[in-house]
Amino acid sequence: MTYPEQFQGFAISDPKDWATPKLTSFQPKNFGPRDVDIEVECCGICASELFALKNDWTHDPLACLSSKYGPKTQVVGHEVVGKVVAVGSDVSLCKVGDRVGLGAQASACMQCGRCQSGNEQYCAQSIGTYCDPYPDGYVSQGGYASHVRAHEQFCFPIPPEIPSELVAPLQCGGLTVFSPIKRNIQGKKNPRVAIIGIGGLGHMAIMISKALGAEVSAVSRGYSKRDDALKMGADHFIATSEPNWNAGLDDTFDLILNCASSTSSLDLNALLPCLKVNCNFVSVGLPHIDEDFKVKPFSFFHNGCNIGSSKLGSREEAIELMELAVKHNFRPWVETIKVCEAGVSEGLTRLDKGDVRYRFTLTGFHDFFGT
Ligand code: NDP
Ligand code: ZN
Numbered sequence: 001m002t003y004p005e006q007f008q009g010f011a012i013s014d015p016k017d018w019a020t021p022k023l024t025s026f027q028p029k030n031f032g033p034r035d036v037d038i039e040v041e042c043c044g045i046c047a048s049e050l051f052a053l054k055n056d057w058t059h060d061p062l063a064c065l066s067s068k069y070g071p072k073t074q075v076v077g078h079e080v081v082g083k084v085v086a087v088g089s090d091v092s093l094c095k096v097g098d099r100v101g102l103g104a105q106a107s108a109c110m111q112c113g114r115c116q117s118g119n120e121q122y123c124a125q126s127i128g129t130y131c132d133p134y135p136d137g138y139v140s141q142g143g144y145a146s147h148v149r150a151h152e153q154f155c156f157p158i159p160p161e162i163p164s165e166l167v168a169p170l171q172c173g174g175l176t177v178f179s180p181i182k183r184n185i186q187g188k189k190n191p192r193v194a195i196i197g198i199g200g201l202g203h204m205a206i207m208i209s210k211a212l213g214a215e216v217s218a219v220s221r222g223y224s225k226r227d228d229a230l231k232m233g234a235d236h237f238i239a240t241s242e243p244n245w246n247a248g249l250d251d252t253f254d255l256i257l258n259c260a261s262s263t264s265s266l267d268l269n270a271l272l273p274c275l276k277v278n279c280n281f282v283s284v285g286l287p288h289i290d291e292d293f294k295v296k297p298f299s300f301f302h303n304g305c306n307i308g309s310s311k312l313g314s315r316e317e318a319i320e321l322m323e324l325a326v327k328h329n330f331r332p333w334v335e336t337i338k339v340c341e342a343g344v345s346e347g348l349t350r351l352d353k354g355d356v357r358y359r360f361t362l363t364g365f366h367d368f369f370g371t
Contacts, residue, residue: 004028004037004086008369009075009145010344018053019349021144023341024073028149029138033090036155038102039371043143043339044079044168045347045360046200047261048104048286052076052131053348056288077143078104078129079171079361081164084155085147093152101158101322103171104129104312106140106150120153121179121312129154144344144362146369156318161326165361169200169332170321172312173359177205177257178321179313180282184255185214192217194238194253194274197260197285198225200351203358204332205257206232208321211328217253221265228357232333240265249274251303258283268295268307275305282308333357338364 007028010021028037051057053076080102084094094100108115108123115123127134129150130142142148158167177195185191193214195205202218209216210233217236218229226237238245252274258281260266272281272295283293293307300306313321325331337343339362347360365371 003147004031007141007145007147009077009141010341011073011075012053013073015053015055018050019352020345021075021341024075026073026075026141028147029134029140030136031086031088031149032151033088034152035088035149036084036091036094036100036152037086038080038082038100038148038150038155039085040080040082040143040145040148040365042081042165042168042361042363042365043077044171044173045351045362046079046104046172047351048172049076049078050348050352051286051288057286058289073141074131075141075145076130077145077148078102079168079173080129080143080148081158081168081171082148082365087152091152094155094157099158099164100155101167101171101318102129102143102148102150102155103175103318105154106132107134108151108153110151110153118314118316120314144339146365146371153315156315156322159322159326162322162331165336165363166331166334167322167325168361169204169334169359170325171318173201174204174208174321174332175313175318176284176310177201177259178208178324179317180257180284180310181205181209181212181214181255182317184280184282185209185212188254190215191254192252194219194256195234196256196258196266198229198358199259199261199354200356200359201284202259203228203232205259206234207330208324211324211330228333233330240267246270246274251276254279256281258285260285262287263291263293266293268293269299272299272305273302275303278304278306280306280308282310284310332359334359334361336361336363338362339368
């Protein structure tokens with residue numbers, strides 16, 4: 001069977017095979033009145049997919065496959081760009097033929113207070129683009145696939161100025177950093193922002209902070225990314241491998257945004273005093289389930305600072321981010337890989353080793369799937 005009955009994608013059926021997803025056919029979710037089918041053109045590779053495939057965010061051995069609910073397959077992928085090929089009867093936000101982007105969220109109730117106040121990413125009924133059960137038990141399947149099906153709210157219009165492989169990483173990684181940067185610095189005069197972890201999210205956070213008018217410090221574990229970070233627009237570079245890296249930084253930042261995928265090198269007791277009074281350390285990095293923050297209460301005390309988090313971003317913010325990228329002419333630094341079993345495996349394996357500068361986008365979906 002072919003589309004619309006069946007989609008094709010790269011799936012695992014056991015977390016130990018996280019690095020070698022295989023081409024599989026699978027049934028999409030039931031087509032709802034506000035659903036959109038996207039014929040995928042390309043898809044970024046986000047570190048969240050490694051955690052999900054390896055089942056590293058839970059102690060439930062079945063969670064990544066959600067085999068309690070549906071088929072024992074998992075197709076990841078949530079920085080999708082593609083063409084709308086079908087729309088439900090109540091869809092008004094896009095039409096067949098449009099180029100759209102889809103990030104890590106595929107559905108929400110759209111009725112609750114959060115959904116109605118531009119915070120649909122925090123909806124209690126939010127459903128992720130992959131690995132998340134719908135109320136009927138169907139487990140969402142992501143964008144390393146011929147097609148992906150999602151609620152129209154999460155299919156974002158893309159400005160014509162940005163090529164698909166460069167706009168793909170903005171759908172999850174870019175949006176995830178844009179939302180807390182904007183919410184924490186807007187209205188401030190000459191804000192100073194520190195970005196920790198110069199990977200996929202971190203490198204976009206540097207460019208986004210600059211575009212929003214901040215003075216930016218890039219914070220990395222060593223010096224290997226220094227020249228790149230400065231080219232991305234960072235005003236300062238801090239290597240935490242230096243013994244006294246925080247000397248003179250007390251009372252400096254309006255926001256510290258943590259984009260690191262592990263807390264193992266994070267010294268919160270040294271970082272928090274670098275914040276101005278009542279300002280925020282926001283962590284978007286989501287490490288292995290067994291990793292913790294280690295911090296002394298006195299590290300918050302002298303500036304009354306806060307530790308917080310942030311999840312994805314809203315549709316409104318996604319659209320605003322892409323407009324900002326056009327206006328300020330910044331683009332994610334992307335290495336493309338042709339989609340196929342070997343290509344998906346190469347992308348996941350190299351990202352796992354930190355061998356990426358700074359985001360992979362899988363491309364060539366039309367050639368591979370014959371779409
Ligand atoms: P990348 O692997 O591209 O980048 C992560 C960066 O973290 C690395 O470049 C490195 O920066 C730093 N890092 C890596 N390993 C370690 C370590 N052992 N100790 C300390 N720092 C380390 O990942 P992504 O940018 O794709 O994702 C980053 C995190 O954000 C992930 O945890 C991901 O799951 C999460 N995420 C969260 C979302 C949300 O809504 N909150 C949405 C999307 C992703 P450097 O070399 O400069 O030190
Ligand atoms: Zn992501």
